[in-house]
Amino acid sequence: MTAGQDLPIRHFDQMAAFASALKALPAQMTRHLYEYEAFGSWECVLRFHDETLRVVHDGRDSVIVVQKSSEKSGPHRQNSWKSIESPIHVQSDSPLPTQEVIARIQRSILA
16 A cells, blocks of 8 residues: 555545544534545534535645634535634644544633
8 A cells, every 4th residue: 555545545534533533522524525636625514503614625725724614514515614713733744633633612702
């Protein structure tokens, strides 16, 4: 198996761990999109209490943003998403900063 083939496997392993960590909030991942050919970019949509949140990883810019939708139910228009804090800068080969993402999700509900 080549290194390129390992990247999607590593991504989905990290997403499985992230989805498990969300149970403690409790939040649920309701949608996920992974784009290997877009620098490994991905996004997932979460339900947390009455809120819909989106976690977006921009693989080209190596940032993760947590966004909140102004709409209570989907489908969500592209302009309904607003970033709740500044981006998290990540290295392309580093693991998902799960605890930081979860902390931002929690703060978004309190805001």
